[in-house]
Amino acid sequence: MPSHKHCSTLATPILEESTDLDERLATPWKVIVLNDPVNLMNYVVMVFRKVFGYNDTKATKHMMEVHEQGKSVLWVGEREQAENYAYQLQRWRLQTILEKDD
Amino acid sequence: MRTNYNVGAYKQFWKKMIEFSLQVECHIIQAILPEIGKLFALSTKVEEFSDLFPDLDDPELKESWIDGLKEEAKGDRSALARLLKSPRLPYGRVEVEEDDVDDLLRGLTEIRFTIRKTSLKNVTDEELESGMPSLRSSKPDVRIGYFSYLLMAEIQERLIEEIS
Numbered sequence: 001m002p003s004h005k006h007c008s009t010l011a012t013p014i015l016e017e018s019t020d021l022d023e024r025l026a027t028p029w030k031v032i033v034l035n036d037p038v039n040l041m042n043y044v045v046m047v048f049r050k051v052f053g054y055n056d057t058k059a060t061k062h063m064m065e066v067h068e069q070g071k072s073v074l075w076v077g078e079r080e081q082a083e084n085y086a087y088q089l090q091r092w093r094l095q096t097i098l099e100k101d102d
Numbered sequence: 103m104r105t106n107y108n109v110g111a112y113k114q115f116w117k118k119m120i121e122f123s124l125q126v127e128c129h130i131i132q133a134i135l136p137e138i139g140k141l142f143a144l145s146t147k148v149e150e151f152s153d154l155f156p157d158l159d160d161p162e163l164k165e166s167w168i169d170g171l172k173e174e175a176k177g178d179r180s181a182l183a184r185l186l187k188s189p190r191l192p193y194g195r196v197e198v199e200e201d202d203v204d205d206l207l208r209g210l211t212e213i214r215f216t217i218r219k220t221s222l223k224n225v226t227d228e229e230l231e232s233g234m235p236s237l238r239s240s241k242p243d244v245r246i247g248y249f250s251y252l253l254m255a256e257i258q259e260r261l262i263e264e265i266s
Contacts, residue, residue, distance in 0.1 A: 037227035038214050040255060042262050043207065086156055087167060091174060093211040098156040 028101040029082035031075040033094050035066050047092040048074065051085060076101050118200040120264050124256055130249065132192045138213070138250045139186060145179060145216045175212065182209030185257070196257055203265055210258040214251055221247020 033044075041063055048059035052074060065072035075085055082098050089096040124131070181202045188197060198206055221243055222230065229236065240248070 037230045038218050039211060040259060040262075043211065043258060046207075046262055046266075083156075083163075087170070090171060092208060093215065096156070 027079070028076050029079045030073050030099045030101045031082050031085045031089070032071050032073050032097050032099060033062070033066050033089060034097065035070045036095050039094065041067065044094065047089065047094055051088045051092070119197055120200055120203060120261065121195070121197045122260050122264055124194040124196060124253075124260065126194060126253060126256060128193050131194055131253065134246055134250050134253060135186065135192060137246045138253070141216055141220065141247075141250060142179075142182065142186060142213055144220060145212055175208075178205045178209035178212060180209075181205035182213060185209075196260065198261065203261060207258060207261060210254050210261075214254050214258075217247050217251045217254070222251060 044063045044066065045056065045059045048054050048062055049056065052059075054062070062072045062074055074089075075082065079098075086096045086098050181198075182205075184202065185191060185196065185198065185206060188195075190197060218230070225244070225248075
């Protein structure tokens, strides 16, 4: 049977790992689409509608933000879903980055 | 024994087509299609999926992310290849199976990025967005690249209108 001391040395890193994971999951991430000179406006609107299920008004608003301000935050939330959205947007060849929402 | 003439049995072979005619003169299309074929061949060489990966400090995710994008892009290129080989495209007619539309839209975007990075690499973003006013003084390969870029955009735009 392992000694008590041995048990406590094992427990510490597991606890830290779990805290790191909790922090990582708790931090919201932003899905940001950047402007590019190639993609057509109606293409970008269509992609936002397909990926996020936005209606035409909301998708157009984000597209105009990308076009006029160079970027738009499309979604904020947990990292796994943010990664999923970023992947889908890149699949459609939109320049997409992820940032922590500090 | 009676033959079953159930129409439903043939439904699996029936695919809905999206069809439209381009507002571009046929001789222009016929002149630039061979050039588009060459640019299409370059697509795999100029793809830069590794640049797309978000800065997440996760090498394993990066590898699967890039591999996934590369793998899925093959379907997009196949859809574009089918369009470029279509016998009616030189006459301004676009015919696409409905199931192919998403892949084709992405394939068209990819080739436009390829043209941007090759034939139009010396053109500024502003010139490109405003319609490139200095076209007359441009070299032939730039002009061909630009017409190819516009033709791909025209098909993409019409396709989006058709499915909307």
